[in-house]
Amino acid sequence: MRYIGRKLGFYLVAAWIAITLNFFLPRLIPGDPVAVIISKQQQTGTVPLGEADQLRRLLGLGSGSLAGQYGQYLNSLAHLRFGLSITVFPTPVIDLVRQAVFWTLILVGIATLLSFALGIALGTVTGWKRGSRLDAIVPATTLLTAVPYFWLALLLVYLFANTWQIFPAQGGFDPALDVGWNGAFISSAIQHSLLPAITLIVASVGGWLLGMRNMMVATLAEDYVVAAEAKGLTPLRVMAKYAARNAVLPSVSGFAVSIGFVVTGQIVMEQVFNYPGVGNLLFAAVQNQDYPLMQGIFLAISFAVLGANLLVDLLYGFIDPRTKEA
Template identity: 50%
Template sequence: MPGDPASVILNKLAQQSQVTPATEKSIRALFGVPDEGLWQQYLHYLAQLAHGDLGVSIAYFPQPVSEMIGSGLPWTLGLVSLTTVLAFLLGTGIGIVSGARPGSRFDSVTAPLATFLGSMPYFWVATMLLLLLSVTVPVFPSQNGYDLGLDPGFTPAFIGSVIEHGFLPAVTIIVSSVGGWLLGMRNMMITTVAEDYVTLAEAKGLSRRRVLLAYAARNAMLPQIAGLAISIGTVVGGSLLAEAVFAYPGVGYLFYQAVVNLDYPLMQALFLTISLSVLLANFIADSVYVLLDPRTREDA
């Protein structure tokens, strides 16, 4: 991509007033020196990162990037964490029932439905919900995270407004991701219920419910746990599109604004935040994996 952060700021300032050489020199020093070697720039970036300095935003100059991410991150974490857990539990639960009796009437309905839901992209679902429930039938707000006439705080009015504004983005993420969880769990259940240890448990006279939950589902869920961590990056990426459609004040909408305004420091910091969230999710998933699978705790 041509250009650099300092040039973007200078072009914007030039449209408003004349830029003096001193101003240009100060802004270029603020956003780094492009003529430096790559290693010098990278080491300088790491030094700033070690001090928590993520740079200054171009689109919202001179606001620090760390403050912007700090204001948007709680919105995205609340939205993504809640919807991901709901989609995971809903898809996994239905997948257990569907995979326990493959070919049944219930399975014949849920499997094609899950395939259909899994093929719908986030932005298309968000656009359709916006068109149907905000424009055609104005039931839910079309943008923002809460009513701008309210003061943020833990009051019933503000919490109710947050729930109302976040409903459509939440439904978007759940609808777009639940199909994948359902199909994954269904396929693993079909494979697991045919294993010898499940047949042995049934031969012992254990109840069908205990066999499915304690034997089949517990083992079939292991790949789901691993997939949950891997999909965090995909879910966050999908929430970016959903937030951009609904102008939801989270990291996704910030990312959209950063791309539109060529806000390099903000884009770079958001990429780093998403990468760290995926690493953290993988660490948590590995820890949960140990609790669910006793074989991982056995000494070699």
């Protein structure tokens, strides 16, 4: 319990810092979203008196002194009010972020889990059978990891969407279908997500494989692994319980960061496939100087990263009880 309490205290402070930075950073960026909307309104007619103040309240930007705005901002967060989006005015920011996070979690979350599981499994086997023919897959997967996401995405679109027409080239689903939990829509969403998911898995599995393989090679030289082999334990048990369990610890830490950043999506990848995820939404928010939407996205990203790291820290303590003593 003491270990859990320390971790919770640390992450609560980190969350408060993230919330505070999320409040101040947009106010340090040059430009005023209200001025942008007012200038657009002036092009079509006169602007009513007091329109600027009303827009600030609608957008969740607050009014008065900076301290007063900070208090209003904290009160809005407590009630999950993030203001209205400029990009899709007057849609609430929380609705846009919720929709985009759902699409990103389905695509990037599953792809990240699959690439991690596949990379760890292949790394465990190649490290255990080091020097065998299995080592030949390490350079190939490492090369794919070095290839930029967008280049690999464009290549796969050209081959599988344009040339062979196996998968759709863009979008998250067929726009002719009604959005809902029905067979036609779910089938279309899966079909549209396969090519982006393959891109993410192919581009990231090599990093997990290489890291796990190198840690396995180092772990196999440890005394406790040698002692387990000397006891006559089966190779599978030595590999899984003694070697892999300890070799995977650095990868678990890296996975915490990766799973936290799942919420960000892959901005360039989502642009290539025009996928309706957080990355695409963030790009649109920056283009339109949509500060309320940017704040909502950054806050979702911050809490996703902190939450993922907290869970993995607690899991780390279960995998390696020695960390609880630190």
